[in-house]
Amino acid sequence: MSSSTSRPVHYTGLIDRYRDRLPVSDTTPTVSLNEGDTPLIQLINLPQQMGIDVDIYVKYEGLNPTASFKDRGMTMAVSKAAEQGAKAIVCASTGNTSAAAAAYAARAGMTAFVLIPEGKIPMGKLAQAIAHGAVVLQIKGNFDDGMRLVKEVAGEAPVAIVNSINPYRLQGQKTAAFEIVEALGRAPDYHCIPVGNAGNISGYWIGFSEACGHNTASCTLCNGQCPYLDKPLTDKRPVMVGYQADGAAPFLRDCPVTAPETLATAIRIGNPQSWDLAHAAVNESGGWFDEVSDDELLATQALLARGEGVFCEPASAVSLCGALRDVKSGKIPAGSLITCTLTGHGLKDPDIAVRGQEAVQTVNAELSAVKAAILAHI
Numbered sequence: 001m002s003s004s005t006s007r008p009v010h011y012t013g014l015i016d017r018y019r020d021r022l023p024v025s026d027t028t029p030t031v032s033l034n035e036g037d038t039p040l041i042q043l044i045n046l047p048q049q050m051g052i053d054v055d056i057y058v059k060y061e062g063l064n065p066t067a068s069f070k071d072r073g074m075t076m077a078v079s080k081a082a083e084q085g086a087k088a089i090v091c092a093s094t095g096n097t098s099a100a101a102a103a104y105a106a107r108a109g110m111t112a113f114v115l116i117p118e119g120k121i122p123m124g125k126l127a128q129a130i131a132h133g134a135v136v137l138q139i140k141g142n143f144d145d146g147m148r149l150v151k152e153v154a155g156e157a158p159v160a161i162v163n164s165i166n167p168y169r170l171q172g173q174k175t176a177a178f179e180i181v182e183a184l185g186r187a188p189d190y191h192c193i194p195v196g197n198a199g200n201i202s203g204y205w206i207g208f209s210e211a212c213g214h215n216t217a218s219c220t221l222c223n224g225q226c227p228y229l230d231k232p233l234t235d236k237r238p239v240m241v242g243y244q245a246d247g248a249a250p251f252l253r254d255c256p257v258t259a260p261e262t263l264a265t266a267i268r269i270g271n272p273q274s275w276d277l278a279h280a281a282v283n284e285s286g287g288w289f290d291e292v293s294d295d296e297l298l299a300t301q302a303l304l305a306r307g308e309g310v311f312c313e314p315a316s317a318v319s320l321c322g323a324l325r326d327v328k329s330g331k332i333p334a335g336s337l338i339t340c341t342l343t344g345h346g347l348k349d350p351d352i353a354v355r356g357q358e359a360v361q362t363v364n365a366e367l368s369a370v371k372a373a374i375l376a377h378i
């Protein structure tokens, strides 16, 4: 403490932290659960084991209040909805948006209506939506059907859409890029990220662009007045690399996919809403899209959990999975500084994590049995 009169002020979320860089005013009510400020963790074991010469960090967004990056966008979307007098919000969701919408609606005293694809959202996420009191509508269709219905119903009922077509979502999500640049003292050379509905890659590109004072077409709300123009944090932007699951990879097919399928349910999306913004991010940065298989992404999820102690959900592992493959092939050169977004926590989808694992042994409650079991592994 510098003086006896100062008192510590605890972190109160990304709207307070980045108020001057977000479209909020003094009269905007702040609906926050202290989201953001997530750890950027350097991988130390995996690069060594794999013999690759890169600095690779993961942005662990699973440590947000509802355990995914969706909280960053939701604090903005719900705060702005409250400012505009909304009493109810609605979203289509593969799970995490519904969890975040439910929690922030509870915080704001609003009702959340969430449309989820029947049978396709993991238990952790469904539990959150129910626990926070959302009205859960399971539809006989996929995410893309839900998205279409949300857009239609918002014209017929007094509900504010909080999917990432709401531009305030991307404004909140851009703050993850600010945090990365601040933590590293520079922009990474490459930023690798899972792509589903494509809002997050678009939000990061806004954030990285604003951090170096660039005005870009992706900068939707700042009207050529990027707040960092006068005091850029860095002078360059990363190459943006977006990875998809191969059964739900419209950016690789260059057209919507009608029946997307992947175990990574968070990115089981065939008709991404931020199509143009995501293309702009990749094209302006000199990046690319690529795809990984379900087997590959699950292997990476396990590698990260066992090798580094970081547990992310299947969709999140797509970023690291693709990054490691592109490092090994030389597409991402040796010596690069790479950041990967881990979008959600592994506990969201426990069924996938224990699937096919024979990790639990049953032993007698006797010293000899426990000792023998331990020694068998040493």
Ligand SMILES: *Cc1c(COP(=O)(O)O)cnc(C)c1O
Residues within 6 Å of the ligand: 068, 069, 070, 096, 097, 164, 194, 195, 196, 197, 198, 199, 200, 201, 266, 267, 313, 315, 316, 343, 344
């Ligand atoms: C929402 C989500 C994604 C996809 O993000 P988009 O902005 O839709 O591209 C990826 N991973 C997880 C865990 C998510 O919840």
